[in-house]
Amino acid sequence: MLSDIEISRQTKSSPISEIANKLGIEPSELSLFGDTKAKIRLSVLDRLQGNLEGKLVIVTAVTPTPFGEGKTVTSIGLTQGLNAIGKRATACIRQPSMGPVFGIKGGAAGGGYAQVVPMEELNLHLTGDIHAVSSAHNLATAAIDACLFHESRLSREEYIAQSGSEPLNIDPKQILWRRVVDHNERSLRNISVGIGGNNGPVHDSGFDITAASELMAILALSRDLQDMRRRIGRLILALDTQGKPITAEDVGVAGAMTVIMRDAIEPTLMQTLTGDPCLIHAGPFANIAHGNSSIIADRIALKLSDFVVTEAGFGSDMGFEKFCNIKVRESGRAPDAAVVVVTLKALKANSGQESAKDINDQDMPRLQSGFANLKWHIDNVSQYGVPVVVAINRFPTDTQEELQWLKGAVAETSAFGCEISDAFCEGASGAEALARAVVSATEQASEFKFLYPLDVSLEAKLMTIAEAGYGAKGIALTPEARQQLNQIKAMGLDGLGICVAKTPLSICHDPKVKGIPTDFELPITQFKINAGAGFITALVGKVMTMPGLSVRPGYRNIDINQQDEIVGLA
Structure with missing residues (x-):
């Protein structure tokens, strides 16, 4: 089988303006970035205000393993499958961070015949949203350190005369706003700043990866530009010497930060291999952030589609929980169904059992033991009152006996249905059965409920x-x-x-x-x-908000060939 990037390059994509037109977006609501991607202006929501909304499907998974569960493949494949059976479907996914792209993944656009194209453009920069988040975030860091510097060298009267504002009395030991960069850089986790003459006061700081920035969360959770401006104003950057919070509004930097991110609030439109629309927006990780794409992208897609397929990061204990308890609270829009992605290899790996057999070989005892992990995730999703469909992402090494056993075991759980997905190898046709099961699940009565109320401690x-x-x-x-x-x-x-x-x-x-x-x-x-x-x-525990590179990072495989093409992303 061809590599992901070879499949992507052999696909003749439609101009993105045609994808937009098919979706129902007018030319005046589009900002083109060449022929392959475009920003969607938020004015589209004003025009679509009276439209009914489609069904919202959230894709999650069992506990992740090094073998990969194929959550993005399933999200894109399901979108293709829904369109193949006559439904108008749009995918909404997060923008890949270059940290994992150059660190471990090598790409995050799906894979095989269920991916977003061009995959190299999705994985590298795209339309610059992550860079905008990094720049706006670090402007706030520069602003708070500048205030600290000038307050330390000037008297109160001099500071007021020169700045036109009261000093903030920043406590250098209580600066909460760290720096960010969109790379895995463990050496920057903890640093000292202000070193050298006329640069101080010296104080501790550090770097997080951009996906962990609160600005990334704000981008994903804002409803419009004015909402984003208000949220940025509420950012707590530091505490003063009395322990009171100092906000971005207090520092006077909130407006400039919003200006930097003004275009980032618009989702980017791309397409799947089969020409189905996909909105890419925001890039928070589900282990250190809330792990979901934006409310704005969902709102646009729901007004234009029968079905919207979005993806939550990692397992259901991570991105799905945060989707329900954070994103749904902000958006007011609960999911109509959930898909839990599983592979035979994932269950064997999650069994915790040692085995002399290769993970690809048939191993019924190990599979049966690992099934408890899938059942846990099914039950976890079910407690939110959302119908669950299990998607078995088939690998070529999977045996029919193991697949049939797994389908039978799922039938004994609270899951609404279970289907095998061959989207990776077959694209849309390989996900049609899954698509039909999801459509049926969304027709069930959803009784969504939050895990906890906000009015408790x-x-x-x-x-x-x-x-x-x-x-x-x-x-x-x-x-x-x-x-x-x-x-x-x-x-x-x-x-x-x-x-x-x-x-x-x-x-x-x-x-x-x-x-x-x-x-x-x-x-x-x-x-x-x-x-x-x-x-x-x-x-x-020991969770880190700045990942590190492994001894053999992914960037070693990425290069330019003699035809000036990018190689090594997948």
């Missing part, structure tokens, strides 16, 4: 996520986390939602624990205030 919300969301017996806060929690309460932010940052490789906090973890406490090590986005991030 942050501890109560965390306890609910830990117990009902992960199966823990409780939570354990470090002294630092307890102090931060008390500080958050003193600021009056107890009514915000919770975004748990933890490993995606296990349902619990320990990536080595497979299957269904039991009898554990969720260790909360730190809290991060995201007042603009509207949630508090709870960091669990």
Whole structure:
């Protein structure tokens, strides 16, 4: 079989203006970036205000493994399959970060005959949204450090005379706004800034990856430009010497940050291999952020389509939980059905059992043991009142006996249905059965419910996520986390939602624990205030907000060949 990039290049794509026209977007609502991609102006929502909305389908998965579950492949394949059976369907996915592209993945546009094209343009820069987030974020860092510098060298009277504003009395030990870059760079996790003459005061800082920026969350959760401006104004950048929050509005940088991100708020339109529309917007990771594409992209797609397929990062304990408890609260739009993606290899890997057999070989005992992980994810999604369809993403090495056993086992669960997806190898035709099952699932009565109410304490919300969301017996806060929690309460932010940052490789906090973890406490090590986005991030265990490169990173494979073409992305 051809590589993903070879398949992408051999496909004759339609001009993006034709895709837009077929979707129902007028030329005046489009900003073209060549023939392959375009920004959609938000004015389209004013025109479509009276349109009925289509059905919203969220794609999630079992606990991730190094073998890859094919969640994006299934999302794109399902969109193609829905269009193939006569439904108007649009995909909404996140923009790939260049950190994983050059680190481990090599590409995040789907794969095989279920991908977004051109795949190299999706994976590299696209229309610059992530760069805009990085630039706006780091402007705020520069602004707060500049205020600190000038306050430290001038008297109050001199500062007022020269700046035209009161000093903020920034506490250099309480600057909360770190820097970001869209690469995996572990050496920048913790740094000192202000070193050298006339640059201080010296204080600690560090870098996160851009996907973890609160601005990325704001981009994904804003309803329009004015909403984004208000949220940016609420960003808490630092505390003053009395422990009171200093916002981006206080620093006077919120307006400039919004200007940098003005075009980023518009989703980018691309297409699948079969010419189906796909909206790409925002790029938050589900392990350290909320892990979902934007509310704006969903709103546009829902007004123009019968079905919208969107994807939540990692397993259902991660992106799906945050989709329900964070994104749905902000959008007011619950999903009509959910798809849980699974592979035979994923279940064998999640069994926790050692085996002399290759993971690709038939191994019924290991598969049957690993099935508990799939059942857990089915039950986890079901508790939100959303109909569940299981998509078995078939690999060429899968045996018929194992596939049939798995379908039979799923039939004994609370799942609405289960279908094998051959979208990777067959494209739209390989996902038609899955598409029909999803259509039927969306016709069921959905009784969506949140996992926790907002009017309870942050501890109560965390306890609910830990117990009902992960199966823990409780939570354990470090002294630092307890102090931060008390500080958050003193600021009056107890009514915000919770975004748990933890490993995606296990349902619990320990990536080595497979299957269904039991009898554990969720260790909360730190809290991060995201007042603009509207949630508090709870960091669990040893989770990092800045990834590192492996000993053999993906960038080693990426180059330009003699025909000036990019190679090595997949």
